Amino acid sequence: MRILNHEIPSAVGQTVTVAGWVHRRRRLAAVSFLILRDRSGLAQIVVKGSQAQLDELGEETVVQVTGTVAANPQAPGGAEIVDPVIEPLTEPAATPPIELWRPTVGAGLPVVLDNAPVALRHPVVRAGWEIAAAALHGFRSALDGQGFTEIQTPKIVGTATESGANVFALDYFGGPAYLAQSPQFYKQQMVGVFERVFEVGPVFRAEPHDTVRHLAEYVSLDAEFGFITDHRDVLAVLRTAIDGMLSAVGSRASSALERLGIELPEIPVDVPVVHFSEALKIAGANPDEPDLAPADERAVGEWALHEHGSAFVAVEGYPMVKRPFYTHPQPSDPRWSNSFDLLFRGMELVTGGQRLHRYSDYVAALAARGESADAPAYSSYLQAFKHGMPPHGGFAIGLERFVARLTGAENVREVTLFPRDLHRLAP
Amino acid sequence: MRILNHEIPSAVGQTVTVAGWVHRRRRLAAVSFLILRDRSGLAQIVVKGSQAQLDELGEETVVQVTGTVAANPQAPGGAEIVDPVIEPLTEPAATPPIELWRPTVGAGLPVVLDNAPVALRHPVVRAGWEIAAAALHGFRSALDGQGFTEIQTPKIVGTATESGANVFALDYFGGPAYLAQSPQFYKQQMVGVFERVFEVGPVFRAEPHDTVRHLAEYVSLDAEFGFITDHRDVLAVLRTAIDGMLSAVGSRASSALERLGIELPEIPVDVPVVHFSEALKIAGANPDEPDLAPADERAVGEWALHEHGSAFVAVEGYPMVKRPFYTHPQPSDPRWSNSFDLLFRGMELVTGGQRLHRYSDYVAALAARGESADAPAYSSYLQAFKHGMPPHGGFAIGLERFVARLTGAENVREVTLFPRDLHRLAP
Numbered sequence: 001m002r003i004l005n006h007e008i009p010s011a012v013g014q015t016v017t018v019a020g021w022v023h024r025r026r027r028l029a030a031v032s033f034l035i036l037r038d039r040s041g042l043a044q045i046v047v048k049g050s051q052a053q054l055d056e057l058g059e060e061t062v063v064q065v066t067g068t069v070a071a072n073p074q075a076p077g078g079a080e081i082v083d084p085v086i087e088p089l090t091e092p093a094a095t096p097p098i099e100l101w102r103p104t105v106g107a108g109l110p111v112v113l114d115n116a117p118v119a120l121r122h123p124v125v126r127a128g129w130e131i132a133a134a135a136l137h138g139f140r141s142a143l144d145g146q147g148f149t150e151i152q153t154p155k156i157v158g159t160a161t162e163s164g165a166n167v168f169a170l171d172y173f174g175g176p177a178y179l180a181q182s183p184q185f186y187k188q189q190m191v192g193v194f195e196r197v198f199e200v201g202p203v204f205r206a207e208p209h210d211t212v213r214h215l216a217e218y219v220s221l222d223a224e225f226g227f228i229t230d231h232r233d234v235l236a237v238l239r240t241a242i243d244g245m246l247s248a249v250g251s252r253a254s255s256a257l258e259r260l261g262i263e264l265p266e267i268p269v270d271v272p273v274v275h276f277s278e279a280l281k282i283a284g285a286n287p288d289e290p291d292l293a294p295a296d297e298r299a300v301g302e303w304a305l306h307e308h309g310s311a312f313v314a315v316e317g318y319p320m321v322k323r324p325f326y327t328h329p330q331p332s333d334p335r336w337s338n339s340f341d342l343l344f345r346g347m348e349l350v351t352g353g354q355r356l357h358r359y360s361d362y363v364a365a366l367a368a369r370g371e372s373a374d375a376p377a378y379s380s381y382l383q384a385f386k387h388g389m390p391p392h393g394g395f396a397i398g399l400e401r402f403v404a405r406l407t408g409a410e411n412v413r414e415v416t417l418f419p420r421d422l423h424r425l426a427p
Numbered sequence: 428m429r430i431l432n433h434e435i436p437s438a439v440g441q442t443v444t445v446a447g448w449v450h451r452r453r454r455l456a457a458v459s460f461l462i463l464r465d466r467s468g469l470a471q472i473v474v475k476g477s478q479a480q481l482d483e484l485g486e487e488t489v490v491q492v493t494g495t496v497a498a499n500p501q502a503p504g505g506a507e508i509v510d511p512v513i514e515p516l517t518e519p520a521a522t523p524p525i526e527l528w529r530p531t532v533g534a535g536l537p538v539v540l541d542n543a544p545v546a547l548r549h550p551v552v553r554a555g556w557e558i559a560a561a562a563l564h565g566f567r568s569a570l571d572g573q574g575f576t577e578i579q580t581p582k583i584v585g586t587a588t589e590s591g592a593n594v595f596a597l598d599y600f601g602g603p604a605y606l607a608q609s610p611q612f613y614k615q616q617m618v619g620v621f622e623r624v625f626e627v628g629p630v631f632r633a634e635p636h637d638t639v640r641h642l643a644e645y646v647s648l649d650a651e652f653g654f655i656t657d658h659r660d661v662l663a664v665l666r667t668a669i670d671g672m673l674s675a676v677g678s679r680a681s682s683a684l685e686r687l688g689i690e691l692p693e694i695p696v697d698v699p700v701v702h703f704s705e706a707l708k709i710a711g712a713n714p715d716e717p718d719l720a721p722a723d724e725r726a727v728g729e730w731a732l733h734e735h736g737s738a739f740v741a742v743e744g745y746p747m748v749k750r751p752f753y754t755h756p757q758p759s760d761p762r763w764s765n766s767f768d769l770l771f772r773g774m775e776l777v778t779g780g781q782r783l784h785r786y787s788d789y790v791a792a793l794a795a796r797g798e799s800a801d802a803p804a805y806s807s808y809l810q811a812f813k814h815g816m817p818p819h820g821g822f823a824i825g826l827e828r829f830v831a832r833l834t835g836a837e838n839v840r841e842v843t844l845f846p847r848d849l850h851r852l853a854p
Contacts, residue, residue, distance in 0.1 A: 002654060019654050021619075021815055039574070039622040060815035089654075090785050093815035117616040117811040126620055133577045140567075147466070150560045152646045152826070154845045155582065155629050156595070156606075158852040168583070170597035170606070172643075173633065173849055179583075179597070186845065189544040189854075192448075193553055195466040201628060202582050206600065216599075219579045227429060227446050227516075358518050380854035384544040388448055388487035388520035399579070418581045418613065422600055425585040427616075427807035 002064070006040035009077040011069045018043055018081065019064040019089065021121070022057050024101035034086070035101065036065060037121075041255070044072070044080040053086060059101065060093035060118075098122060109411060116418055116427050127256035128415035131249050132219075132403045134256075136200060138248025139221050139397070142241045148223065149194040153186035155179055155202065159377040166206045168216075179204035182396060187224035188326070188355060189384040191392045196225035200399075210422050212411040215400060217420040224394030231328070231338040231354040234393040235271060235314055238342060238352055242267050242312075245402070260407055265311040265344075272308040274300065276317040276336065290319045294347075301346025312349075316340040325365045328354035328393070338393075344405050352395030359385040429491070433467035436504040438496045445470055445508065446491040446516065448548070449484050451528035461513070462528065463492060464548075468682070471499070471507040480513060486528065487520035487545075525549060536838060543845055543854050554683035555842035558676050559646075559830045561683075563627060565675025566648050566824070569668045575650065576621040580613035582606055582629065586804040593633045595643075606631035609823060614651035615753070615782060616811040618819045623652035627826075635849060639838040642827060643847040651821030658755070658765040658781040661820040662698060662741055665769060665779055669694050669739075672829070687834055692738040692771075699735040701727065703744040703763065717746045721774075728773025739776075743767040752792045755781035755820070765820075771832050779822025786812040 002017050020038030032054055034045040045065055047054055057063060067084035097115045098107045100122045105112060112119040119125050140150070160167040160178045168179040183199050190197045203220040223241065228234060249257070250264050257264065280287055282303045283296035292300070292315065304313030317336040320329055330336035339353025356362055362382055363373045373382050403415040413419040418427060429444050447465030459481055461472040472492055474481055484490060494511035524542045525534045527549045532539060539546040546552050567577070587594040587605045595606040610626050617624045630647040650668065655661060676684070677691050684691065707714055709730045710723035719727070719742065731740030744763040747756055757763040766780025783789055789809055790800045800809050830842040840846040845854060 019817070039576075062815045062817045089817055090815060091787060094813045096814050115810065117619065117807065118814045120617075120620045129578070129620075130576070132579075136577055136579075137571070144564070149466075149557070150563055151556070151844060152559075152563075152627075152629070154644055154847050156631070156644050156847055156852065168597050168599065170595050172595065172852060173635070175852075177852055190547075190844070192544065193547045193556075202579070204583070208600070217581055217583050357516075360518060376853075380544065383542065383854070386521045387523050387545045388489045388517060390446070390489045390516055417578060417617070420581050420583050425583065425599060425602075425604055426803075427810070 004040040005036065005038045005043035006077065008043050008069055008081065009079040012071050012079055013069060015066065015068055016081070017064060017066045020062070022059050022061045022063060022093075024059060025054055025057070027051060027054070034063075034065075034084075036063070037123075042076050044075040045084045045086070046070075046080055046082045047084060047086075056092055057086070057088065058092050058095060060096050060121075061091075062089040062093070063087060064089055096121075109413060113413060113419065113424065114427070120417065123259055127253075127259045128403055128407060128409065129417055130253045130256035131406065132399055132415060134249045134252035135245040135399065135402060136219075136221075137252060138245035139241055140198070140200065141248065142244025143196075143198045143223055143237075145244075146196065146237060146240060148196040148198045148225065149190075151183075151187065151190050151194070151197045151199050152201065153180075153183045153190075153199060155204070166208070168204050168206045181205060182220060183222050184324075184326070184396075185381040187222055187394060188389075188392065189381065191224050191226040192384045192387070192389050195227065195390075196223075198223040208422060212413075213401070215412060215416065215419055215421055218401075218412075218416070219399035221397040221399055221402075222394065223396075224392060226390035226392040228354065228391050228393050230391075231316060231340055231352065231393055232273075234352045234354060234395060235273070235316075235340060235342070238350060238395050238397075239267055239269075239271050241397070242342075242350075249406070262407055265406075267312050268308070268310045271312050271314050271342070272304045272310050273314045273316055273340070274303075276315055276319065279315045290322050292341075297343055297348060298346040301343050304343070311345050312342060314340045314342050323353070325369055325371075326355045326362070328356050342395075347405060349402060349405055350395050350397045352393065354391065354393035357385065357389045357391050431467040432463065432465045432470035433504065435470050435496055435508065436506040439498050439506055440496060442493065442495050443508070444491060444493045447489070449486050449488045449490060449520075451486060452481055452484070454478060454481070461490075461492075461511075463490070464550075469503050471502040472511045472513070473497075473507055473509045474511060474513075483519055484513070484515065485519050485522060487523050487548075488518075489516040489520070490514060491516055523548075536840060540840060540846065540851065541854070547844065550686055554680075554686045555830055555834060555836065556844055557680045557683035558833065559826055559842060561676045561679035562672040562826065562829060563646075563648075564679060565672035566668055567625070567627065568675065569671025570623075570625045570650055570664075572671075573623065573664060573667060575623040575625045575652065576617075578610075578614065578617050578621070578624045578626050579628065580607075580610045580617075580626060582631070593635070595631050595633045608632060609647060610649050611751075611753070611823075612808040614649055614821060615816075615819065616808065618651050618653040619811045619814070619816050622654065622817075623650075625650040637849050639840075640828070641848070642839060642843065643849070645828075645839075645843070646826035648824040648826055648829075649821065650823075651819060653817035653819040655781065655818050655820050657818075658743060658767055658779065658820055659700075661779045661781060661822060662700070662743075662767060662769070665777060665822045665824075666694055666696075666698050668824070669769075669777075676833070689834055692833075694739050695735070695737045698739050698741050698769070699731045699737050700741045700743055700767070701730075703742055703746065706742045717749050719768075724770055724775060725773035728770050731770070738772050739769060741767045741769050750780070752796055752798075753782045753789070755783050769822075774832060776829060776832055777822050777824045779820065781818065781820035784812065784816045784818050
């Protein structure tokens with residue numbers, strides 16, 4: 001019966017079997033060490049006598065080791081395995097393209113990405129996804145606790161509705177179809193069924209820009225829910241979701257945080273909120289600007305940290321002209337919207353807001369853009385609104401962006417298992 | 428502060444506010460009833476005096492109701508709301524295309540699917556997805572409890588590897604790409620990183636057959652893990668996953684089960700296992716048949732029910748010629764494979780098995796099919812195997828098929844939010 005490496009220290013004096021990858025061999029004059037890696041961490045195996053077998057077990061060979069656990073303060077966790085019987089579980093491994101046993105990744109990002117199947121085994125590279133997986137768990141738990149129902153909606157859609165540009169077209173049994181840019185329309189419709197829904201799944205953007213922030217395919221954490229007063233209710237649920245994600249990362253990926261040397265931020269119970277027009281003033285920007293430039297976001301982030309001690313700040317009221325047609329206007333002044341961006345350390349992390357819920361408002365909003373609510377692109381989406389939809393809103397968090405912000409990764413590709421972009425379709 | 432309808436019975440004597448959809452109005456001589464539907468169920472509102480407002484509130488209009496809770500044994504849950512103040516939260520709703528208040532769905536499947544955004548509000552139609560959502564939760568919880576890491580792998584892939592046929596092709600920045608038929612290659616590679624992984628996500632099949640069992644896009648529940656002895660270890664984890672799914676459906680979707688009149692099956696701790704060659708005998712089929720016909724599966728299902736009292740039975744050892752190239756042969760006789768199908772009530776529900784784990788075995792298996800391990804379609808996938816992979820295996824469960832089998836739905840479309848097939852790309 002195999003035990004995991006992290007269980008070794010609690011088995012001193014016992015005979016145990018462990019299994020994993022040969023992480024490193026260190027050969028000294030009288031004794032050698034085999035460092036074994038499994039999903040729980042590293043273990044030290046002490047090999048005395050003949051080194052012949054060790055010579056054959058190249059790094060990354062998969063082995064099973066049976067031996068006795070002995071206390072040793074110098075070993076990982078304070079214990080090591082002595083008198084081992086080592087049995088290869090497969091043929092000797094070829095030398096990896098990246099030295100996985102080095103504490104830091106000694107290769108540039110293109111090499112890491114080209115060799116992802118193996119490079120991801122490096123404990124530092126792997127840490128990014130461990131944090132992502134914990135965040136996914138935290139997101140679902142938090143919303144599950146708030147009465148949300150998980151949905152899974154189609155990624156192949158018949159019309160390129162949300163924005164004509166940047167969609168991938170495919171051949172659907174001889175006719176045209178597209179990859180969904182977001183589950184926006186579906187999650188809104190499902191508010192009419194389940195009231196509160198979330199979806200975790202891939203979204204697709206035929207993003208022609210080659211930047212450190214954009215991917216052609218990424219994981220979107222979407223939520224949408226009804227019976228709200230306005231976008232502030234959306235922000236409150238978003239705050240709960242992010243708090244859940246951070247907590248889960250702290251409890252489930254603590255080892256990954258350690259490997260990356262990261263301290264987790266906290267999101268305050270009351271996230272500071274500033275109106276868009278106020279944000280422009282804080283940033284010293286032209287009051288007619290329709291959007292916040294990166295420098296403006298940084299200035300607002302600094303303001304929030306200084307004034308409220310918060311790494312998070314919400315900017316509400318973005319100009320309607322810069323928001324999608326389904327955005328609900330600010331009732332007191334319809335130039336502004338009931339939507340927000342949540343900034344984290346001075347960079348946009350999440351967009352959310354209240355949506356229109358009256359059918360007649362959709363007809364007017366589309367007409368103002370020269371479009372018809374009866375167009376095939378909208379008719380089925382808007383059927384839900386003809387038949388009664390509550391005031392509602394929601395948000396979407398990009399998983400890779402969340403993890404990159406948290407870890408300080410400069411490029412979202414660093415925290416994506418197999419990124420897709422303008423130039424990359426493999427591995 | 429809004430409460431949910433199912434909380435009404437515990438608030439007798441109090442003034443409460445509820446909100447939801449006008450499910451039905453029943454007008455009698457002296458009094459009328461407004462049946463209000465929210466995500467938790469139905470509530471009865473008693474309207475005395477003028478009926479004018481009720482006349483305007485067509486079915487599906489969204490309203491908020493404030494009133495006093497009174498005990499009434501005839502009302503749902505034994506309580507109703509009297510002296511209500513009813514406030515519409517949106518404009519009056521148009522009459523739905525399907526009478527949502529009728530206990531049964533009075534429309535055929537095409538009408539239901541064409542009007543999915545509204546038809547899914549029917550408590551019976553909605554029940555299918557409530558069961559699906561619970562099953563997703565149970566799947567993740569069960570594997571999380573077994574040390575699995577969630578992964579999310581790309582759905583846009585560069586090569587149509589697993590099977591040349593039935594893939595969707597798309598235009599990827601001017602070059603060719605395909606939609607992933609399954610995360611098979613990626614989940615195997617990730618065994619080298621996390622040892623035990625699962626993924627819940629869409630898979631795509633350009634399925635040219637118009638049957639009640641096939642969809643062009645469905646949700647696949649995939650698991651893959653290392654350090655196994657053989658496929659029996661895979662079956663044991665699959666059993667744990669299905670047990671978790673059934674338990675979650677029982678605890679989280681009990682109301683949906685009631686609405687559909689379904690009794691949950693149990694999966695035995697030791698699922699009966701029969702070898703493929705034995706299954707042919709049980710079915711009275713020709714011993715040279717390379718596969719089980721539907722009638723054979725039914726016969727094996729009946730045998731398992733009769734001999735073992737189990738609705739589930741695993742058939743192991745399927746002929747290698749009928750299994751994918753990465754399948755591990757049965758060591759004692761390489762005509763057979765270390766793979767299995769799990770039958771539920773005499774129909775195939777899941778396929779799983781042990782995979783090859785030696786690079787040299789992949790080279791040989793591909794060569795036997797006239798293919799090269801160095802081909803672009805395989806080189807990146809097989810990199811993981813060059814650098815040490817443990818014995819491993821896994822399985823994939825089709826979510827829609829699981830729910831259809833459970834509910835007895837004849838057509839998987841009945842339990843899919845927005846099905847995609849040869850003829851359907853909307854809504």
